[in-house]
Amino acid sequence: MFHNESDGERKAKDIAEWLGNAKVHKMHGRPIGIDQAITKGLKIEKLEDNQDLQEAVLSVFHATIVTFQVTDCVKMVENHNGRGVYSQIQIQAVPIPVRGASG
Structure with missing residues (x-):
């Protein structure tokens, strides 16, 4: 810098x-x-002043957000060579018994 x-x-x-x-x-x-x-x-360097940079950064941001929303991924680290490490957790919903249900 x-x-x-x-x-x-x-x-x-x-x-x-x-x-x-x-x-x-x-x-x-x-x-x-x-x-x-x-x-x-x-x-x-303000993103608003560089449309190409802004588009690239927002593309990565949106891809990351979608990944977190639709997968079990909770952490990701990638390098410039396209290699990465991803942490995932599996969340298992525990059924809650319904009162008064017969069966």
């Missing part, structure tokens, strides 16, 4: 420390907004 910048190593270290600070980022439920990321020095 800062490869050709004279103070790139310091910038990267500062950003890594900020991102790794548990007092600032206590949980996954606290997203980092684009304005905050830019203010902290991250180089951001």
Whole structure:
């Protein structure tokens, strides 16, 4: 991200420390907004400004969401070579007896 910048190593270290600070980022439920990321020095490319990138990212997002909705997959990690590791759990519904049913 800062490869050709004279103070790139310091910038990267500062950003890594900020991102790794548990007092600032206590949980996954606290997203980092684009304005905050830019203010902290991250180089951001807005999806809205690059239609090809936006289409590619949204295609992966939608495929992932559909996979989670229609399979037992709960976690997936894939690399750039098309290889991946997938975690699945099988959820088995337990029948609930109905009161007053005969039989």
